[in-house]
Amino acid sequence: AQSGITVYGILDAGIARETGGAEGSVTKLATGVQSGSRLGFKGQEDLGNGMNAHFVLENGLDLDTGKARQNGALFGRHAYVGLTTSAGTINLGRQCNPIFIALDGIDPFETGFTGSATNLMSIGTARTNNTVSYATPKLNGLSATVMYGFGEQAGDSSLGRTIAFSVDYAAGPLVGTLAYDSLKVTSFNTLKEVLLGASYNFGPATVHAAFETEKNDIGGDFRDFLLGASVPLGQGKLLASYVKKQDRSATKQGGRQFAVGYTYTLSKRTNLYSSYGTIRNELAATNVVGDASSGGSAPAAGNGSRALAVGIRHKF
Amino acid sequence: AQSGITVYGILDAGIARETGGAEGSVTKLATGVQSGSRLGFKGQEDLGNGMNAHFVLENGLDLDTGKARQNGALFGRHAYVGLTTSAGTINLGRQCNPIFIALDGIDPFETGFTGSATNLMSIGTARTNNTVSYATPKLNGLSATVMYGFGEQAGDSSLGRTIAFSVDYAAGPLVGTLAYDSLKVTSFNTLKEVLLGASYNFGPATVHAAFETEKNDIGGDFRDFLLGASVPLGQGKLLASYVKKQDRSATKQGGRQFAVGYTYTLSKRTNLYSSYGTIRNELAATNVVGDASSGGSAPAAGNGSRALAVGIRHKF
Amino acid sequence: AQSGITVYGILDAGIARETGGAEGSVTKLATGVQSGSRLGFKGQEDLGNGMNAHFVLENGLDLDTGKARQNGALFGRHAYVGLTTSAGTINLGRQCNPIFIALDGIDPFETGFTGSATNLMSIGTARTNNTVSYATPKLNGLSATVMYGFGEQAGDSSLGRTIAFSVDYAAGPLVGTLAYDSLKVTSFNTLKEVLLGASYNFGPATVHAAFETEKNDIGGDFRDFLLGASVPLGQGKLLASYVKKQDRSATKQGGRQFAVGYTYTLSKRTNLYSSYGTIRNELAATNVVGDASSGGSAPAAGNGSRALAVGIRHKF
Numbered sequence: 001a002q003s004g005i006t007v008y009g010i011l012d013a014g015i016a017r018e019t020g021g022a023e024g025s026v027t028k029l030a031t032g033v034q035s036g037s038r039l040g041f042k043g044q045e046d047l048g049n050g051m052n053a054h055f056v057l058e059n060g061l062d063l064d065t066g067k068a069r070q071n072g073a074l075f076g077r078h079a080y081v082g083l084t085t086s087a088g089t090i091n092l093g094r095q096c097n098p099i100f101i102a103l104d105g106i107d108p109f110e111t112g113f114t115g116s117a118t119n120l121m122s123i124g125t126a127r128t129n130n131t132v133s134y135a136t137p138k139l140n141g142l143s144a145t146v147m148y149g150f151g152e153q154a155g156d157s158s159l160g161r162t163i164a165f166s167v168d169y170a171a172g173p174l175v176g177t178l179a180y181d182s183l184k185v186t187s188f189n190t191l192k193e194v195l196l197g198a199s200y201n202f203g204p205a206t207v208h209a210a211f212e213t214e215k216n217d218i219g220g221d222f223r224d225f226l227l228g229a230s231v232p233l234g235q236g237k238l239l240a241s242y243v244k245k246q247d248r249s250a251t252k253q254g255g256r257q258f259a260v261g262y263t264y265t266l267s268k269r270t271n272l273y274s275s276y277g278t279i280r281n282e283l284a285a286t287n288v289v290g291d292a293s294s295g296g297s298a299p300a301a302g303n304g305s306r307a308l309a310v311g312i313r314h315k316f
Numbered sequence: 317a318q319s320g321i322t323v324y325g326i327l328d329a330g331i332a333r334e335t336g337g338a339e340g341s342v343t344k345l346a347t348g349v350q351s352g353s354r355l356g357f358k359g360q361e362d363l364g365n366g367m368n369a370h371f372v373l374e375n376g377l378d379l380d381t382g383k384a385r386q387n388g389a390l391f392g393r394h395a396y397v398g399l400t401t402s403a404g405t406i407n408l409g410r411q412c413n414p415i416f417i418a419l420d421g422i423d424p425f426e427t428g429f430t431g432s433a434t435n436l437m438s439i440g441t442a443r444t445n446n447t448v449s450y451a452t453p454k455l456n457g458l459s460a461t462v463m464y465g466f467g468e469q470a471g472d473s474s475l476g477r478t479i480a481f482s483v484d485y486a487a488g489p490l491v492g493t494l495a496y497d498s499l500k501v502t503s504f505n506t507l508k509e510v511l512l513g514a515s516y517n518f519g520p521a522t523v524h525a526a527f528e529t530e531k532n533d534i535g536g537d538f539r540d541f542l543l544g545a546s547v548p549l550g551q552g553k554l555l556a557s558y559v560k561k562q563d564r565s566a567t568k569q570g571g572r573q574f575a576v577g578y579t580y581t582l583s584k585r586t587n588l589y590s591s592y593g594t595i596r597n598e599l600a601a602t603n604v605v606g607d608a609s610s611g612g613s614a615p616a617a618g619n620g621s622r623a624l625a626v627g628i629r630h631k632f
Numbered sequence: 633a634q635s636g637i638t639v640y641g642i643l644d645a646g647i648a649r650e651t652g653g654a655e656g657s658v659t660k661l662a663t664g665v666q667s668g669s670r671l672g673f674k675g676q677e678d679l680g681n682g683m684n685a686h687f688v689l690e691n692g693l694d695l696d697t698g699k700a701r702q703n704g705a706l707f708g709r710h711a712y713v714g715l716t717t718s719a720g721t722i723n724l725g726r727q728c729n730p731i732f733i734a735l736d737g738i739d740p741f742e743t744g745f746t747g748s749a750t751n752l753m754s755i756g757t758a759r760t761n762n763t764v765s766y767a768t769p770k771l772n773g774l775s776a777t778v779m780y781g782f783g784e785q786a787g788d789s790s791l792g793r794t795i796a797f798s799v800d801y802a803a804g805p806l807v808g809t810l811a812y813d814s815l816k817v818t819s820f821n822t823l824k825e826v827l828l829g830a831s832y833n834f835g836p837a838t839v840h841a842a843f844e845t846e847k848n849d850i851g852g853d854f855r856d857f858l859l860g861a862s863v864p865l866g867q868g869k870l871l872a873s874y875v876k877k878q879d880r881s882a883t884k885q886g887g888r889q890f891a892v893g894y895t896y897t898l899s900k901r902t903n904l905y906s907s908y909g910t911i912r913n914e915l916a917a918t919n920v921v922g923d924a925s926s927g928g929s930a931p932a933a934g935n936g937s938r939a940l941a942v943g944i945r946h947k948f
Contacts, residue, residue: 005323005632007637007673011687011713013724015764026789028782029724029762039673039689041323041355043632045585053586053630055327057355057377059706061689064784065761066702066711066726070382074375074390074706079382081327081630092329092345092628094382129381130345132331150344152380157342269677270685312724314685314713316637316675321639321948357639357671359948361901369902369946371643373671373693386698390691390706395698397643397946408645408661408944410698445697446661448647466660468696473658 009039013063014273014311016114018296020304021288031063032293034112034263034273034313038077055081062293069293070127077127089135097124098133098145098166099195102179105168106197108208108228108239112292113275114307115259119290120245120279121224122193122214124181128162141171151184159184173201191216197226205231208241221248236264236271245287252283259289274310281305325355329379330589330627332430334612336620337604347379348609350428350579350589350629354393363399371397378609385609386443393443405451413440414449414461414482415511418495421484422513424524424544424555428608429591430623431575435606436561436595437540438509438530440497444478457487467500475500489517507532513542521547524557537564552580552587561603568599575605590626597621641671645695646905646943648746650928652936653920663695664925666744666895666905666945670709679715687713694925701925702759709759721767729756730765730777730798731827734811737800738829740840740860740871744924745907746939747891751922752877752911753856754825754846756813760794773803783816791816805833823848829858837863840873853880868896868903877919884915891921906942913937 016030031037040058047053058077060069070076073094080093100123104110107117133147149162166179176198183191197210208228215221228241239261247254261275277289286298289307299305332346347353356374363369374394376385386392389410396409416439420426423433434442449463465478482495492514499507513526524544531537544557555577563570577591593605602614605623615621648662663669672690679685690710692701702708705726712725732755736742739749750758765779781794798811808830815823829842840860847853860873871893879886893907909921913934920927921939931937 007323007639009673009689011689011725013713023787023789026784028784028789029764031725041325045583045630045632047582047586051582053582053628055630055632057325057327057382061706061711063711063713063725066689066705066707066709068706072388072704073382074377074384075382077382079377079379081329081379081628083628093327093347093379132345152342152344155339157339157344266679266683266685267677270679312685312713312715314677314687316677316687323639357641361899361946361948363898363902367898369898369944371946371948373641373643373698388704389698390693390700391698393698395693395695397645397695397944399944409643409663409695448661468658468660471655473655473660 004045005041005043007039007041008316009037010035010313010315011037011063012292012311012313013037014309016291016307016309018289018305018307020299020306021297022300023297026296029064030291030309030311033114033275033291033309033311035110036069036077036112036292037061037063040078050086052084053082054084086137088137091131091133091135093131094127094129095131095133095147096127097162097181098147098164099124099179099181099193100126102166102168102177102195102197103210105175105177106199106208106210107226108206108230108241109259109261109275113239113259113261113273113277114289114291114309115239115241115257115261115275115277116291117210117226117241117243119277119295120243120255120257120287121195121210121212121226122222124162124164124183124191124193128164131162141169143168156187159186175199185216189217191220205229219249219251222246222254223248233262234264236262238262239275247282247285253285254282255285255287256280257287257289269315270313272310272312274308276306276308278306279304320361321357321359323355323357324632325353326351326629326631327353327379328608328627328629329353330625332607332623332625334605334621334623336615336622337613338616339613342612345380346607346625346627349430349591349607349625349627351426352385352393352428352608353377353379356394366402368400369398370400396447402453404453407447407449407451409447410443410445411447411449411463412443413478413497414463414480415440415495415497415509416442418482418484418493418511418513419526421491421493422515422524422526423542424522424546424557425575425577425591429555429575429577429589429593430605430607430625431555431557431573431577431591431593432607433526433542433557433559435593435611436559436571436573436603437511437526437528437542438538440478440480440499440507440509444480447478457485459484472503475502491515501532505533507536521545535565535567538562538570539564549578550580552578554578555591563598563601569601570598571601571603572596573603573605585631586628588626588628590624592622592624594622595620636677637673637675639671639673640948641669642667642945642947643669643695644924644943644945645669646941648923648939648941650921650937650939652931652938653929654932655929658928661696662923662941662943665746665907665923665941665943667742668701668709668744668924669693669695672710682718684716685714686716718769720769723763723765723767725763726759726761727763727765727779728759729794729813730779730796731756731811731813731825732758734798734800734809734827734829735842737807737809738831738840738842739858740838740862740873741891741893741907745871745891745893745905745909746921746923746941747871747873747889747893747907747909748923749842749858749873749875751909751927752875752887752889752919753827753842753844753858754854756794756796756815756823756825760796763794773801775800788819791818807831817848821849823852837861851881851883854878854886855880865894866896868894870894871907879914879917885917886914887917887919888912889919889921901947902945904942904944906940908938908940910938911936
């Protein structure tokens with residue numbers, strides 16, 4: 001009677017120590033540090049001839065309070081239905097921006113831990129409402145995704161419009177991605193981001209690198225650089241990255257982050273982790289060391305931000 | 317360990333083009349056009365002697381945003397527990413009004429698509445909180461349901477009180493229904509609706525017809541007429557209906573809707589659809605072509621409303 | 633594919649008649665009278681060597697409206713992930729206060745029906761966000777739990793801090809508990825509660841008794857007494873309790889509650905129930921006869937409160 005529905009999720013909680021913020025040093029129960037806590041429902045129906053219909057409904061939650069994340073949306077992480085044919089996959093609903101998926105695949109911290117690349121690098125709105133996406137089949141490791149998000153804002157249905165795509169390669173030791181995201185913020189300001197990233201698994205270690213440009217029509221102009229490594233070590237993996245956000249305008253909003261982490265595997269589904277991240281901010285910047293879910297309070301302009309976390313992540 | 321729980325749902329999304337509204341022509345990602353998107357949990361326990369205990373918890377959601385519908389209620393579509401014995405079924409909780417179920421069963425569009433009969437015909441509050449319902453067993457195709465909804469409004473627990481029933485017949489090619497709904501809106505105004513409907517399956521086509529009266533104690537007085545047809549055609553079904561809302565008071569709030577639609581079956585659980593609906597409004601009317609979930613913006617008084625949709629519906 | 637997830641719940645609804653409140657006598661659809669209505673997801677992964685990882689996500693809901701309880705939190709009853717080893721269990725997230733679990737285990741009404749001990753006795757905040765708990769293994773019927781809740785309130789991260797524990801004994805006919813709860817409400821006011829309770833099953837009847845002190849730093853000083861009995865009778869159980877809240881300060885906020893109830897078993901998972909509770913309030917007290925989920929409106933100071941309920945509870 002369950003029609004092949006899968007109930008799945010990830011729950012992640014720990015203790016974090018955040019320093020440098022306006023509230024001073026804070027020790028707290030942390031949730032969703034390595035990966036955002038979630039509960040999902042997904043299913044797939046085989047329609048024959050290589051076709052299938054499928055869906056995902058994925059809730060994001062804060063495990064420390066039991067509340068829904070994503071501004072209280074019930075299925076704020078994913079909510080879509082789609083069709084796959086031999087010509088590719090079309091999905092309709094609320095989906096992750098391709099540039100978010102792209103950075104998540106390159107960042108050694110997978111945009112989590114107290115060292116997520118997203119602390120300094122932009123991923124558009126992360127997730128977008130009212131979207132149609134099309135993904136090509138994978139051919140020799142190569143695939144591409146395009147996504148269009150209707151604006152649907154009251155008064156001007158073009159505001160909030162998102163145009164995004166990524167071209168992805170994954171074969172053998174090499175992963176490469178080129179991603180683009182364009183969001184019409186106001187009628188005279190569109191935010192545009194381009195990300196180029198790659199990782200290469202040498203065996204004893206995987207090296208990760210990314211380059212991103214962020215520009216808008218009211219003077220914003222950033223260049224971001226990421227260099228990282230992940231190294232299998234003992235019953236786990238050592239992670240490290242250096243991220244630099246370079247502000248090419250006069251606003252001095254840039255910064256540099258250095259982070260290290262370690263995951264300790266208890267099983268295929270469960271691991272312990274610890275990570276430490278520190279940001280040095282430029283003169284007017286208030287960048288914060290956040291994780292997959294949240295971050296500490298913003299520092300005074302130009303001050304640093306630091307966070308240390310230890311916790312557990314359980315998949316089901 | 318699952319105690320026979322069934323997780324089920326319907327997800328429906330597409331593209332809609334709405335014209336005639338105050339916001340002009342709008343193209344948008346549509347959700348819940350043919351049927352409202354939902355995720356439900358239901359179960360039944362056999363208690364012996366023909367008795368069972370059962371429950372339904374059904375969430376309604378907007379697939380374009382992942383948010384809960386029904387003003388954010390978690391289980392806003394259905395939430396009840398009940399007992400069935402040889403003498404009938406009693407349910408307690410939040411339930412659909414019998415007149416809604418009755419119209420849903422007669423309307424060729426099943427109160428969905430861009431041609432739902434509910435665009436012009438009333439179904440009470442659709443769903444009511446704080447209800448007790450009793451349904452007779454089905455005997456020779458005949459059954460009846462009565463529902464009482466406690467008002468429970470602060471200050472006056474009689475406000476919001478709902479009294480409703482339906483008498484239903486379904487056997488062979490004939491479906492017939494008589495439904496009543498009474499809602500105490502204020503201490504001196506009760507809204508009363510009576511619906512009479514039937515459909516007859518001639519084989520090559522099913523013909524649908526309904527008549528409704530809507531009256532309240534402050535002058536409201538409408539008569540609604542529906543005539544429709546559904547015709548199996550190719551790998552799907554052609555649907556059409558004409559609905560007229562006649563305003564018998566001086567307020568000129570009536571209108572006429574004409575709608576056509578086609579569903580294309582991919583499997584028992586999945587279909588594609590397209591539908592078009594158009595409303596011509598009386599002098600002061602602002603009726604809108606909506607679907608199973610929402611509608612465009614209201615037109616200026618007396619202006620028309622139109623909507624075209626194409627999409628996919630997947631059951632699980 | 634379900635990874636051993638269990639979907640479970642309790643749904644409880646009935647009719648209640650509440651008298652004595654400011655709104656006068658009210659008859660309403662009651663929800664969660666015997667037990668709060670809920671839908672949960674839980675799972676456990678065996679990690680070998682007697683270790684396991686586990687989680688609980690439990691939503692509380694009002695069955696009369698389908699809305700989430702606990703101020704709309706999605707998983708407001710429980711939300712935690714944890715590890716069990718031979719040295720005990722650590723859980724992280726939102727959890728029940730040990731003093732709530734302790735009183736729930738002693739009260740013949742299990743803190744439900746229209747006679748819950750919580751109508752007059754305090755259980756801290758019932759559930760606390762941002763908690764870490766540690767529970768010892770059970771040894772010869774003896775176990776202990778400690779819980780710490782980070783305050784995490786904006787501006788002062790010590791506010792809301794909770795320190796709590798319980799020592800529990802359960803073997804043969806005897807259940808005993810000592811529980812403590814301390815909540816830092818403001819920087820100069822901490823609320824402290826100590827509960828001592830026991831029940832003994834003589835065979836034809838179980839006797840229940842509890843004693844609690846509630847003190848804060850701004851003059852609050854209560855002593856509470858509970859005496860109760862539960863008696864297997866026919867196809868069910870008869871329940872009764874007397875609770876006295878003695879105000880030792882000058883504020884005259886005390887009161888006395890007497891309650892009786894009967895559960896009628898339809899199956900292991902389903903029962904009918906009826907209960908009646910009445911509170912006599914001291915001069916300035918407005919204590920209300922509530923149940924596992926809610927209560928009537930508060931009476932005028934010093935007036936009594938009464939509630940009668942009949943309903944059904946279904947577990948799945």
